[in-house]
Amino acid sequence: MRCSFCKNKSVYYRRNEGNYYCKNHFIKNIEKKVKRTISQNKLIKNGDRIAIAFSGGKDSSTLLIILNKIFKNNPNIELFAITIDQGIKLRSNEMLKKTKKLCKQLNIDHYIFSFKDEFGITVDDLKRKMKTGFCGSCGILRRYILNKKARELKATKLATGHNLDDETQTIIMNMIRGDLLRLARVGPMPILSRHKKFVPRIKPLIEIPEEESKLYAKLNKISSTQKKCPYSYDDPLRGNTIKFLNNLEKTSPGIKNSLLQSAYKIKPFIKDKFKQEKIRTCEICGEPSSQKKCRVCELLYSSTFMA
Numbered sequence: 422m423r424c425s426f427c428k429n430k431s432v433y434y435r436r437n438e439g440n441y442y443c444k445n446h447f448i449k450n451i452e453k454k455v456k457r458t459i460s461q462n463k464l465i466k467n468g469d470r471i472a473i474a475f476s477g478g479k480d481s482s483t484l485l486i487i488l489n490k491i492f493k494n495n496p497n498i499e500l501f502a503i504t505i506d507q508g509i510k511l512r513s514n515e516m517l518k519k520t521k522k523l524c525k526q527l528n529i530d531h532y533i534f535s536f537k538d539e540f541g542i543t544v545d546d547l548k549r550k551m552k553t554g555f556c557g558s559c560g561i562l563r564r565y566i567l568n569k570k571a572r573e574l575k576a577t578k579l580a581t582g583h584n585l586d587d588e589t590q591t592i593i594m595n596m597i598r599g600d601l602l603r604l605a606r607v608g609p610m611p612i613l614s615r616h617k618k619f620v621p622r623i624k625p626l627i628e629i630p631e632e633e634s635k636l637y638a639k640l641n642k643i644s645s646t647q648k649k650c651p652y653s654y655d656d657p658l659r660g661n662t663i664k665f666l667n668n669l670e671k672t673s674p675g676i677k678n679s680l681l682q683s684a685y686k687i688k689p690f691i692k693d694k695f696k697q698e699k700i701r702t703c704e705i706c707g708e709p710s711s712q713k714k715c716r717v718c719e720l721l722y723s724s725t726f727m728a
Protein backbone atom coordinates (compact mmCIF):
# COMPACT_ATOMS: atom_id res chain seq x y z
CA MET A 422 0.00 0.00 0.00
CA ARG A 423 1.02 3.59 -0.61
CA CYS A 424 1.14 6.48 1.87
CA SER A 425 -2.09 8.49 1.79
CA PHE A 426 -0.06 11.71 1.84
CA CYS A 427 2.87 11.20 -0.53
CA LYS A 428 2.45 7.87 -2.34
CA ASN A 429 5.65 6.40 -0.87
CA LYS A 430 5.54 2.89 0.47
CA SER A 431 3.44 2.75 3.61
CA VAL A 432 4.63 1.30 6.92
CA TYR A 433 1.46 1.77 8.94
CA TYR A 434 -2.31 1.84 8.54
CA ARG A 435 -4.26 3.76 11.17
CA ARG A 436 -7.63 2.06 11.20
CA ASN A 437 -9.65 4.73 12.98
CA GLU A 438 -8.61 7.27 10.33
CA GLY A 439 -8.37 5.05 7.30
CA ASN A 440 -4.97 6.55 6.43
CA TYR A 441 -1.76 4.85 5.34
CA TYR A 442 1.55 6.32 6.50
CA CYS A 443 5.03 6.10 5.02
CA LYS A 444 7.97 6.17 7.42
CA ASN A 445 8.43 9.93 7.16
CA HIS A 446 4.80 10.83 7.49
CA PHE A 447 4.35 8.40 10.37
CA ILE A 448 7.28 9.86 12.33
CA LYS A 449 6.11 13.42 11.67
CA ASN A 450 2.57 12.57 12.66
CA ILE A 451 3.58 11.00 16.00
CA GLU A 452 5.77 13.99 16.81
CA LYS A 453 2.93 16.35 15.94
CA LYS A 454 0.55 14.45 18.23
CA VAL A 455 2.99 14.57 21.14
CA LYS A 456 3.60 18.29 20.57
CA ARG A 457 -0.14 18.84 20.64
CA THR A 458 -0.52 16.88 23.90
CA ILE A 459 2.24 18.97 25.43
CA SER A 460 0.88 22.34 24.31
CA GLN A 461 -2.82 21.65 24.90
CA ASN A 462 -2.16 20.47 28.43
CA LYS A 463 0.66 22.93 29.13
CA LEU A 464 2.90 20.05 30.19
CA ILE A 465 6.14 21.91 29.57
CA LYS A 466 6.82 25.63 29.76
CA ASN A 467 9.81 27.93 29.48
CA GLY A 468 12.22 27.52 32.37
CA ASP A 469 11.37 23.86 32.85
CA ARG A 470 14.07 21.33 33.55
CA ILE A 471 12.68 17.95 32.54
CA ALA A 472 13.86 14.65 33.97
CA ILE A 473 13.02 11.79 31.62
CA ALA A 474 12.55 8.39 33.24
CA PHE A 475 14.53 6.29 30.79
CA SER A 476 14.52 2.51 31.20
CA GLY A 477 15.77 1.73 27.70
CA GLY A 478 12.44 0.16 26.76
CA LYS A 479 10.57 1.18 23.65
CA ASP A 480 8.22 3.71 25.21
CA SER A 481 10.88 5.56 27.15
CA SER A 482 13.21 5.52 24.11
CA THR A 483 10.44 6.99 21.97
CA LEU A 484 9.82 9.62 24.64
CA LEU A 485 13.50 10.54 24.85
CA ILE A 486 13.87 10.85 21.08
CA ILE A 487 10.73 12.95 20.64
CA LEU A 488 11.36 15.33 23.55
CA ASN A 489 14.91 15.78 22.33
CA LYS A 490 13.68 16.59 18.82
CA ILE A 491 11.12 19.08 20.07
CA PHE A 492 13.27 20.86 22.64
CA LYS A 493 16.95 20.42 21.76
CA ASN A 494 17.18 23.83 20.13
CA ASN A 495 15.14 25.57 22.78
CA PRO A 496 17.46 27.39 25.20
CA ASN A 497 14.64 27.76 27.73
CA ILE A 498 14.03 24.04 28.29
CA GLU A 499 16.56 21.61 29.75
CA LEU A 500 16.33 17.83 29.40
CA PHE A 501 18.15 15.03 31.12
CA ALA A 502 17.61 11.30 31.52
CA ILE A 503 17.51 9.15 34.65
CA THR A 504 17.99 5.39 34.48
CA ILE A 505 17.48 3.13 37.47
CA ASP A 506 19.52 -0.03 37.68
CA GLN A 507 17.35 -2.41 39.67
CA GLY A 508 20.06 -5.01 39.88
CA ILE A 509 18.54 -7.84 37.91
CA LYS A 510 21.54 -9.81 36.84
CA LEU A 511 19.98 -11.14 33.68
CA ARG A 512 19.27 -7.77 32.18
CA SER A 513 20.99 -4.87 33.96
CA ASN A 514 24.15 -4.79 31.86
CA GLU A 515 22.39 -4.87 28.55
CA MET A 516 19.97 -2.20 29.69
CA LEU A 517 22.71 0.11 30.93
CA LYS A 518 24.65 -0.28 27.72
CA LYS A 519 21.62 0.55 25.60
CA THR A 520 20.60 3.58 27.63
CA LYS A 521 24.11 5.02 27.69
CA LYS A 522 24.44 4.61 23.95
CA LEU A 523 21.22 6.44 23.10
CA CYS A 524 21.89 9.31 25.52
CA LYS A 525 25.36 9.74 24.08
CA GLN A 526 24.01 9.66 20.56
CA LEU A 527 21.43 12.34 21.41
CA ASN A 528 23.85 14.28 23.61
CA ILE A 529 21.54 14.19 26.63
CA ASP A 530 22.88 14.26 30.19
CA HIS A 531 22.38 10.83 31.68
CA TYR A 532 22.25 9.92 35.37
CA ILE A 533 22.24 6.33 36.53
CA PHE A 534 21.20 5.29 40.03
CA SER A 535 20.95 1.83 41.44
CA PHE A 536 18.83 0.03 44.01
CA LYS A 537 22.10 -1.26 45.41
CA ASP A 538 23.50 2.22 46.14
CA GLU A 539 20.21 3.69 47.31
CA PHE A 540 18.81 0.82 49.37
CA GLY A 541 21.80 -1.48 49.74
CA ILE A 542 19.83 -4.16 47.99
CA THR A 543 19.13 -5.41 44.47
CA VAL A 544 15.94 -6.88 43.07
CA ASP A 545 17.75 -10.22 43.00
CA ASP A 546 18.41 -9.89 46.78
CA LEU A 547 14.83 -8.83 47.45
CA LYS A 548 13.49 -11.78 45.55
CA ARG A 549 15.68 -14.16 47.53
CA LYS A 550 14.68 -12.73 50.90
CA MET A 551 10.98 -12.23 50.41
CA LYS A 552 8.65 -15.10 50.01
CA THR A 553 5.41 -13.48 49.01
CA GLY A 554 4.03 -10.21 47.77
CA PHE A 555 7.15 -9.46 45.89
CA CYS A 556 6.10 -8.44 42.42
CA GLY A 557 5.28 -4.75 42.33
CA SER A 558 7.89 -3.93 44.95
CA CYS A 559 10.38 -2.90 42.31
CA GLY A 560 7.82 -0.40 40.96
CA ILE A 561 7.50 1.17 44.41
CA LEU A 562 11.27 1.40 44.80
CA ARG A 563 11.76 2.72 41.28
CA ARG A 564 9.16 5.50 41.60
CA TYR A 565 10.69 6.49 44.94
CA ILE A 566 14.22 6.91 43.52
CA LEU A 567 12.97 8.60 40.37
CA ASN A 568 11.12 11.24 42.36
CA LYS A 569 13.93 11.75 44.86
CA LYS A 570 16.70 11.99 42.28
CA ALA A 571 14.69 14.15 39.89
CA ARG A 572 14.14 16.56 42.79
CA GLU A 573 17.78 16.51 43.87
CA LEU A 574 18.81 17.20 40.27
CA LYS A 575 16.49 20.21 40.33
CA ALA A 576 13.98 18.88 37.82
CA THR A 577 10.73 20.81 37.59
CA LYS A 578 8.91 17.87 35.91
CA LEU A 579 9.40 14.13 35.65
CA ALA A 580 8.37 12.73 32.24
CA THR A 581 7.41 9.08 31.87
CA GLY A 582 6.69 6.96 28.78
CA HIS A 583 3.12 5.93 29.66
CA ASN A 584 1.16 5.41 26.45
CA LEU A 585 -2.55 5.25 25.57
CA ASP A 586 -2.71 1.51 26.29
CA ASP A 587 -1.17 1.89 29.76
CA GLU A 588 -3.56 4.69 30.64
CA THR A 589 -6.73 3.02 29.36
CA GLN A 590 -5.83 -0.25 31.11
CA THR A 591 -5.43 1.70 34.33
CA ILE A 592 -8.80 3.40 33.84
CA ILE A 593 -10.63 0.09 33.36
CA MET A 594 -8.78 -1.64 36.20
CA ASN A 595 -9.44 1.20 38.64
CA MET A 596 -13.13 1.09 37.78
CA ILE A 597 -13.32 -2.65 38.21
CA ARG A 598 -11.57 -2.44 41.56
CA GLY A 599 -13.71 0.47 42.71
CA ASP A 600 -10.67 2.64 43.13
CA LEU A 601 -12.27 5.87 42.00
CA LEU A 602 -9.82 8.18 43.71
CA ARG A 603 -7.21 6.93 41.31
CA LEU A 604 -9.52 7.66 38.41
CA ALA A 605 -9.30 11.30 39.47
CA ARG A 606 -5.59 11.09 38.68
CA VAL A 607 -6.01 10.10 35.05
CA GLY A 608 -4.47 12.41 32.48
CA PRO A 609 -1.19 13.72 31.09
CA MET A 610 -0.30 15.63 34.26
CA PRO A 611 -1.87 13.70 37.13
CA ILE A 612 -2.56 15.78 40.19
CA LEU A 613 -0.58 14.14 42.92
CA SER A 614 -1.24 14.97 46.50
CA ARG A 615 0.50 18.20 47.30
CA HIS A 616 3.83 17.80 48.99
CA LYS A 617 6.82 20.01 48.42
CA LYS A 618 8.97 16.96 47.78
CA PHE A 619 6.88 15.63 44.88
CA VAL A 620 8.14 16.44 41.40
CA PRO A 621 5.09 16.82 39.10
CA ARG A 622 4.83 13.95 36.61
CA ILE A 623 3.95 14.33 32.96
CA LYS A 624 2.98 11.74 30.33
CA PRO A 625 3.60 13.23 26.88
CA LEU A 626 2.83 9.90 25.10
CA ILE A 627 -0.58 9.47 26.69
CA GLU A 628 -2.41 9.74 23.34
CA ILE A 629 -0.05 7.42 21.46
CA PRO A 630 -1.18 3.76 21.24
CA GLU A 631 1.41 1.21 22.25
CA GLU A 632 1.81 -0.24 18.77
CA GLU A 633 2.54 3.23 17.38
CA SER A 634 5.04 4.00 20.14
CA LYS A 635 6.73 0.68 19.40
CA LEU A 636 6.80 1.35 15.67
CA TYR A 637 8.25 4.82 16.25
CA ALA A 638 11.09 3.27 18.28
CA LYS A 639 11.64 0.63 15.62
CA LEU A 640 11.75 3.19 12.80
CA ASN A 641 14.35 5.06 14.85
CA LYS A 642 16.41 1.88 15.03
CA ILE A 643 15.85 1.21 18.71
CA SER A 644 16.43 -2.49 19.12
CA SER A 645 13.45 -4.27 20.56
CA THR A 646 15.12 -6.78 22.82
CA GLN A 647 13.88 -5.57 26.17
CA LYS A 648 13.19 -8.64 28.21
CA LYS A 649 10.43 -8.89 30.70
CA CYS A 650 11.42 -8.79 34.35
CA PRO A 651 12.22 -12.41 35.25
CA TYR A 652 10.23 -12.00 38.47
CA SER A 653 7.09 -10.52 36.99
CA TYR A 654 4.00 -12.62 37.04
CA ASP A 655 1.05 -12.12 34.77
CA ASP A 656 -1.63 -10.27 36.64
CA PRO A 657 -4.80 -11.91 35.29
CA LEU A 658 -6.86 -8.73 35.68
CA ARG A 659 -4.39 -6.75 33.61
CA GLY A 660 -4.06 -9.55 31.05
CA ASN A 661 -7.82 -9.74 30.56
CA THR A 662 -8.14 -5.95 30.45
CA ILE A 663 -5.54 -5.82 27.67
CA LYS A 664 -7.42 -8.48 25.69
CA PHE A 665 -10.75 -6.75 26.29
CA LEU A 666 -9.49 -3.35 25.09
CA ASN A 667 -7.64 -4.81 22.11
CA ASN A 668 -10.72 -6.75 21.02
CA LEU A 669 -12.86 -3.64 21.26
CA GLU A 670 -10.27 -1.63 19.35
CA LYS A 671 -10.32 -4.23 16.59
CA THR A 672 -14.05 -4.06 16.03
CA SER A 673 -14.45 -0.37 16.90
CA PRO A 674 -11.23 1.45 16.02
CA GLY A 675 -10.60 4.52 18.16
CA ILE A 676 -12.25 3.07 21.27
CA LYS A 677 -9.17 3.51 23.47
CA ASN A 678 -8.98 7.15 22.64
CA SER A 679 -12.68 7.70 23.33
CA LEU A 680 -12.34 5.86 26.65
CA LEU A 681 -9.56 8.26 27.62
CA GLN A 682 -11.74 11.22 26.64
CA SER A 683 -14.60 9.82 28.75
CA ALA A 684 -12.32 9.52 31.75
CA TYR A 685 -11.29 13.16 31.30
CA LYS A 686 -14.96 14.14 31.36
CA ILE A 687 -15.71 12.15 34.53
CA LYS A 688 -12.60 13.38 36.31
CA PRO A 689 -13.86 16.77 37.61
CA PHE A 690 -16.91 15.13 39.22
CA ILE A 691 -14.80 12.53 40.96
CA LYS A 692 -12.38 15.13 42.19
CA ASP A 693 -15.26 16.92 43.88
CA LYS A 694 -16.54 13.79 45.59
CA PHE A 695 -13.24 12.63 46.96
CA LYS A 696 -11.08 14.75 49.16
CA GLN A 697 -7.41 14.80 48.37
CA GLU A 698 -5.58 12.01 50.02
CA LYS A 699 -3.80 13.37 53.06
CA ILE A 700 -0.09 13.36 52.55
CA ARG A 701 2.55 13.30 55.24
CA THR A 702 6.28 12.96 55.52
CA CYS A 703 7.80 9.54 56.20
CA GLU A 704 9.19 9.49 59.74
CA ILE A 705 12.14 7.35 58.67
CA CYS A 706 13.38 8.78 55.39
CA GLY A 707 11.59 12.13 55.09
CA GLU A 708 10.06 11.42 51.67
CA PRO A 709 6.35 12.04 50.96
CA SER A 710 4.07 9.29 52.26
CA SER A 711 0.40 8.58 52.87
CA GLN A 712 1.20 6.73 56.12
CA LYS A 713 3.61 7.36 58.99
CA LYS A 714 6.14 5.21 57.19
CA CYS A 715 6.40 5.34 53.39
CA ARG A 716 5.94 2.19 51.35
CA VAL A 717 9.64 1.91 50.67
CA CYS A 718 10.60 2.05 54.36
CA GLU A 719 7.72 -0.31 55.08
CA LEU A 720 9.10 -2.72 52.51
CA LEU A 721 12.77 -2.47 53.45
CA TYR A 722 12.29 -2.60 57.21
CA SER A 723 9.29 -4.88 57.41
CA SER A 724 9.50 -7.98 59.60
CA THR A 725 9.06 -10.34 56.65
CA PHE A 726 12.08 -8.83 55.07
CA MET A 727 14.32 -8.59 58.12
CA ALA A 728 13.52 -12.15 59.16
Ligand SMILES: [Zn+2]
Nearest residue numbers: 424427443446
Ligand atom coordinates in the same frame (compact mmCIF):
# COMPACT_ATOMS: atom_id res chain seq x y z
ZN1 LIG B 1 4.20 9.76 3.09
Ligand SMILES: [Zn+2]
Nearest residue numbers: 703706715718
Ligand atom coordinates in the same frame (compact mmCIF):
# COMPACT_ATOMS: atom_id res chain seq x y z
ZN1 LIG C 1 10.43 6.35 54.07
